[in-house]
Ligand SMILES: Cc1cc2nc3c(=O)[nH]c(=O)nc-3n(C[C@H](O)[C@H](O)[C@H](O)COP(=O)(O)OP(=O)(O)OC[C@H]3O[C@@H](n4cnc5c(N)ncnc54)[C@H](O)[C@@H]3O)c2cc1C
C-alpha cells in the first residue's frame with residue numbers, strides 16, 4: 001500500500017476538480033488530483049461540446065429544409081449519418097485533446113489514478129493501492145445519468161447521453177424518455193437529422209421552465225415540431241433483435257408498446273456521492289445523501305471538506321462547476337481562513353430551437369411562500385419584426401421586477417436566439433438594474449432585442465399600475 005500526505009486532495013478531475021486544483025495550488029498548497037475515470041471532463045467528452053456539435057448539424061439540415069419560403073430551393077436534403085457522427089466525434093476529440101494537454105501540464109506527482117473513497121475524515125483509499133492523508137479535501141466527482149429501474153433489463157438498445165456521442169452512425173428511430181434539457185436538445189437534433197423520434201414525458205415539464213405562460217407556449221411550439229407524449233410512464237423495455245420494444249402507460253393508464261432502434265433515457269442526472277464512503281467522512285448529509293454545504297464558500301459545515309460542481313447539485317452547469325471549483329480550491333488552500341467567493345446571477349440555456357432560457361430568480365422561486373408580489377411583463381415573438389424577417393417568429397419572454405424598488409429580478413423565455421437575450425438580461429440582473437435603467441440602454445433596429453424592450457415596457461406599465469397581475473398565492477408554477 002502506497003501512502004501519500006498532502007495539504008489538499010481533490011477527488012475528480014473534471015471542470016470543477018481542475019479549477020479547484022489550480023486555485024488551491026495558487027495558495028501554495030501541496031495538491032493531489034485523483035481521477036477514477038477518464039481524463040477529459042464530462043463537458044468535453046459527453047456533455048456540452050458534443051451535444052452542441054450534433055445540434056449544429058441538425059440546424060444546418062433544418063435550414064436547408066426550410067429555405068423554400070425565402071424563395072431558396074436547396075433540392076433534396078440527404079443526411080449522411082456516418083459523416084454527421086464522424087464530425088461530432090472528431091471535433092469532440094479535439095476539444096478533449098485540449099483538456100488532456102491541460103491535465104498533462106499538472107506535475108506527475110500531483111496526479112493519481114483510481115477511485116477514491118473516504119475511510120476517515122482525513123483519509124481516502126484509492127482503488128486499494130494508495131492511502132491518501134489530506135489536511136483538506138475537495139469533492140468534485142460530477143454526476144451520472146439516472147438509470148430507470150423499469151428499463152434496466154432493456155438490453156444494449158437502452159442508452160444514455162453518455163453513449164450517444166460514441167455512435168458510428170445515426171439510428172433509424174429513438175424513443176426519448178424525459179423532456180428535460182438533454183431529452184429536448186438531443187431529441188430535436190436527432191429529429192432534424194431525419195431520425196424518427198418520439199419523446200415521452202412523465203409530467204408536463206419542458207426543460208427548466210417554471211412560468212406557466214412560457215411553459216404553455218413552449219409546449220405548443222416544440223409540440224408543433226416534435227412528437228411528444230406527455231403524462232406517460234415508461235413501464236418496461238425488451239430487446240428484440242435490433243429493436244427495443246418500449247411499453248408505456250398514458251395518463252389514463254392505457255398501455256401501448258412501440259418499437260425503436262434505441263431508447264434514450266434522459267430522466268435526469270445524479271450526483272456521484274453515493275460510492276464515496278461519505279459515511280466515514282463525518283460530514284452531515286441531506287436527504288439526497290449530498291453533504292450539507294454553504295453555496296458561497298462550498299464548505300461542508302465547518303469542516304475541512306469542500307464540494308464543487310455537479311457533485312453538489314446546486315446548479316449542474318459548466319460555468320457554475322468552474323466557479324464552484326475556484327471557490328472550493330481557493331478555500332481548501334487557505335483553510336481555515338475560508339472566504340465567500342463570487343457567485344453570479346443564475347443563467348441556464350437549453351439549445352433547442354427556439355432556445356429556452358432562464359436567468360435570475362425563476363417564476364417558481366418568486367412565487368415560493370406565496371407572500372411576495374412581483375410585476376410581470378411579457379412579449380410574444382410571433383409579430384416581432386426581426387424574428388419574422390428570419391421566419392423564426394415563435395416564442396414568448398416574461399420578465400419580472402420588484403414593486404417599490406422597480407428592480408429587475410429575472411426572466412423565463414422560449415425565444416429566437418434566447419442564448420443572447422439571456423446574457424443581456426442576466427448582466428442587467430447582476431448589476432441590480434431597475435427596469436427604467438434597462439430601458440435607458442441602447443436598442444438597435446431591427447434586432448430581436450427590440451422584443452426585450454417591448455417586454456420591459458410592459459413590465460414598466462405593470463409596475464406603474466402598482467399591483468401585480470400575478471397573485472403569488474393563486475399561481476401554479478409549471479412542474
Ligand atoms: C449531454 C449533456 C450536455 C450538457 N450541455 C451543457 C451545456 O450546454 N452547458 C452547460 O453549462 N452545461 C452542460 N452540461 C452540464 C455540464 O457538462 C456539467 O455541469 C459539468 O461538466 C460538470 O462538471 P464537473 O466537474 O462537476 O463534473 P465532471 O466533469 O463529470 O468531473 C467529475 C470527475 O470525477 C471523477 N470521479 C467521480 N467519482 C470519483 C471518485 N470516487 N474518485 C475519483 N474520481 C471520481 C469522474 O470520473 C469525472 O472525471 C451538459 C451535460 C450533459 C450530460
Ligand SMILES: NC(=O)c1ccc[n+]([C@@H]2O[C@H](COP(=O)([O-])OP(=O)(O)OC[C@H]3O[C@@H](n4cnc5c(N)ncnc54)[C@H](O)[C@@H]3O)[C@@H](O)[C@H]2O)c1
Pocket residue numbers: 148177178179180181182183185200201202203205206207208233234266267268269315316317348349350351
Ligand atoms: N444546455 C445546457 O445547459 C444543458 C444541456 C444538457 C444538460 N444540462 C445539464 O444536465 C442536467 C441533466 O439533464 P437532464 O435532461 O437529464 O435532466 P433534467 O432534470 O433537465 O430533466 C429530466 C427530465 O426527465 C423527467 N423524468 C424524471 N424521471 C422520469 C421518469 N421516471 N420517467 C420519465 N421521465 C422522467 C423529468 O420530468 C424531466 O423532464 C440538466 O439539469 C442540466 O443541468 C445542461
